[in-house]
Amino acid sequence: MLAVLVAFAGTVALPWRPLRHLAVCLLFAGWAALHGAHGMAARLPAEEEGQDVVVRGHVVDLPRARGGDASFLFVPESVEGAPPWSRGTLRLSWYRTPVSPAPCEHWQLTVRLRRPRGNVNPGGGDAERTALQRGIIATGYVRAAPDNARMGPGRCVDAWRDGVARSLDTHLGSDDARILKALAVGDTRGLDAADWDIARATGVSHLIAISGFHIGVAAGGGVLAVRLLYAWWPLLGLWLPRQLAQAVLGMLVAGGYGVLAGLGLPTVRTLLMIGVVVLAGMARRRAGGMSLLAFAMLAVLTFDPLSVLSAGFWLSFAGVGFLVCCVAPRSRGLAGWLGELLRAQAAMSIALLPLSLCLFGSTSLMGFVANLVAAPLVSFVVVPLTLLGCVLLPLPAIAVPLLAGAAWLLGRLWRMLAALAEVPGAQLSVAESGILPVVLATVGALWLFMPRGVPLRGYGALLFLPLLLPVRDMPRAGAFRVWVLDVGQGLAVVVRTRQHTLVYDTGPAYGGGRDAGAGIVLPSITALGLGPVDTLVVSHGDIDHAGGASAIVSRYPQARRLSGEPGRLGFPAEQCTSAADWSWNEVSFRFIEVPPAVQGKTASNDRSCVLAVEGDGGRFLLTGDISDKAERRIDREALWSDLPTVTTVAHHGSKHSSDVLWLRAVQPELAIVSAGWRNRFGHPHASVLARHEDAGADVLNTAVSGAIQVDLPRGAAPRVVREWRRPAGRYWRE
Known part of the structure; x- marks a missing residue:
């Protein structure tokens, strides 16, 4: 805490700007370290691993049920004996459960817990890092006990999300609704390993999960609704300025969609950027793209400094930052729009390649082609139809045709993506490299997309070679x-x-x-x-x-x-x-x-x-x-x-x-x-x-x-x- 206070004082007192920038970095590093220390201290004590304990609390997020087993996140409200680790989230499994817990329900459960731990291998994930970032203090399973009981229902957004997902299953069938549920409420429970393999091989995982661009489309829908309303009834402007109404409704629609989606990191980033645009517009000030992005990053790191431990943080901010730096509208009309779409998609495919290879060990080579079709179709057609259909679910006669149309389009798109995923070499995988090849490749991507007139732009591709063709030290003969x-x-x-x-x-x-x-x-x-x-x-x-x-x-x-x-x-x-x-x-x-x-x-x-x-x-x-x-x-x-x-x-x-x-x-x-x-x-x-x-x-x-x-x-x-x-x-x- 002392280091954080010293760094904060430095941001104010230091006269030289580079030193102030350094102090800001130290401030946030200390802030993240403080949160990390609190997260580690909150974990289940090692001496209490493997013991049965009775907890009372409520279910959060969307539980997963498969083959008679259930897995879910559980927030304890009281723990037998009130140990010091009782504040946090538990990840629980319930094998051969008589009834699957529903979102927001209150339960009393007898559980056996252990500290978060996972396998550690070359090219593998880090379960303990993920647990820290998500506030999970213990994992375990529900023991068979007579005291296990549902204490009552609860009210929260997750129950609403689950209700919408069930309605989509009812009206469309679970197979046709599986991807639509992911777009509507962030429910990926219906997606199997084959679906995720297709998404990774074609580079469209960001479209399945609700992305920041989808939130922007929702905000645009709110703005468009206000424009149409004011065009039909101009006298409204006498009571409420159109710009203010657009800002308020756009923010409300985007915020509602974000809450319904579960408030993932790309969603939060976009909501913050939209909020800055709204505030700047109301104050009659212009906000540049990099300023918006910097403010969003500042806000995210302030409220959740451990988000830097997630791959989504780096991909989300790096992708938008690269677009802001390297892609700008240059011409009008359909031809100009298509040209910028191609340039933006090429920029994203190349710019995020080093980071994807560093974080996941693989990237899609079909992503450019797949996203040229999938991104506009999903963002401008499927998402609006889905949102409108979900809003109108109380009127099934109107909602079901809209949702069925969105599901039909997604089904045809998914068949195309499945075919692309089968193309030999659709996915590029490389051996692990150090940080230097990743930095060189990222610089190469920036160089490639510099404005015209910058000399030797094409040579930026050479900086990808250390990442794509790493030198491997193989054993000698006899070893x-x-x-x-x-x-x-x-x-x-x-x-x-x-x-x-x-x-x-x-x-x-x-x-x-x-x-x-x-x-x-x-x-x-x-x-x-x-x-x-x-x-x-x-x-x-x-x-x-x-x-x-x-x-x-x-x-x-x-x-x-x-x-x-x-x-x-x-x-x-x-x-x-x-x-x-x-x-x-x-x-x-x-x-x-x-x-x-x-x-x-x-x-x-x-x-x-x-x-x-x-x-x-x-x-x-x-x-x-x-x-x-x-x-x-x-x-x-x-x-x-x-x-x-x-x-x-x-x-x-x-x-x-x-x-x-x-x-x-x-x-x-x-x-x-x-x-x-x-x-x-x-x-x-x-x-x-x-x-x-x-x-x-x-x-x-x-x-x-x-x-x-x-x-x-x-x-x-x-x-x-x-x-x-x-x-x-x-x-x-x-």
Whole structure:
């Protein structure tokens, strides 16, 4: 707080303008740090994780229900024992719920909570940063308890939004209404993974979510209504000046639409800019585009300084700022308007490319073409029809044809976008780069769109090369690298030689059609610049190891596939045996066969492929889920090696694996556990950690370290290069 006050004093007292600007930056940095500290202090204390607690409060936003399960945000109003963390928002899941909570309803619930935490991987999101930015202090689930009860209904905007969404489902059908609901009330619950894939591949995600431009269109509709009213009844001007009426109604319509949409960051930015225009007009002063944008940013950072942690903040303000700087009306008439539309769309597509690649690792190359059609159609036809239809919902005879027309147009547009998304190369993905290539590419975009007469404008494209063609440091022949990814309670490993990539296990499948293959493994491969997968090994058929395999096969159908249980997979695969051994770039890949049980049926875990990857400098042993019984059946000569050994800990550290005799035969220097944080199995078991310690092995756990990179170089000992949860500067990450 003292630093904030000192910075504020500096903004007033410093005589030199650059120093005042620096003081303003320090002021807002301190303000954001203060909010961040308060947000971290409000989180659930670590000692209270995993305990059952009774909370009373109300549901906020729009709950999601799928397959008998529900997920929702919950604001506690009272907590049993009134602990200090009771002020904030909880993200809750309710499995096999008898009734899904509705927006604004008051409930008493018995919940089990933990601090916000997520997987940390190359190219992945940051769940803890998102939780801090959104004020989420704990996550958890509702426990089955007799005290769980609905205390009563509530009144809030979210209930209104939910009511409009349900009305659209009733009148149009849930399939036809799914995108219309997103445009009308910001309800994306009906959109599935395929819809979002189409939106990302064609660069129209900003049109599905209610954007600032939609708010501007709504404000323009209010202004147009006033103009028509005054044209029909000019005498109104004697009681209320037309300009004032336009400003008031335009602001009211825009504000109402923004509230109905859930007040996202682009919405708030546009409302603030419209408000400044209104105030400037009433004061008979002109407000330039950059002044409007600067005021909007100042207001957003004042009321929500942690918004800088969201990608939407940077994309929203950067996009509008680039348009203001580089695109200005130059000619009149339809031809001039079309020319500026093309220039504006080209500017946005190119200007936001560096930022999109930096934030998401990919961008749409079809966005320019798709938005030329989609942006005008959605903004000037579909949105007005949708808003008018929603306003007239009490008169279904008028509202339904308007909404049906909007849904029909959206359906035809979506088919076109789906076709564009299938075009080869529709989406560009690049490896992670530092901040310098992003800055250079952004400068290049500004240079490209400088006014005519600026020399060498075309050379701005050259500044994109460090971002689009990053230099990747691949292992030498005889060396290799291994990444044990953070997939929670499961396993996924990526191995890279100089020219080839192998994936061993693909992590679990989650609810709602999501899996670690699409959500973690593929983004990690892209972010690391590892290229196509040459071989996929699925140790066995359990869902925590094979859950993401179909996503890998779909992306890389040419990859060779092996498994200990090929019959349990949803695609053809070879049986992993010693006959399938191979080598790449002087690195050998050797399956260590696990003999079947002498009596009875061999357990699924004991059918796991055990793969030894051996280079000049060391060996990495991938062990799947084998138990101590299987470990004892393996031929000790097959395990022997004079190379320094790194190994995954079998079965996530179960007490029934990693036998003393096994560790004596393997002699690992480093063992890596892949397990979920505070998992219900208690993995890794304390006895397993003790056995590894007695064997002289260091142990790392992905639940603590995040993804782990191990290099096994030529002529040197294996070394841990990076633990993704460890980088300094992420104060929100534990």
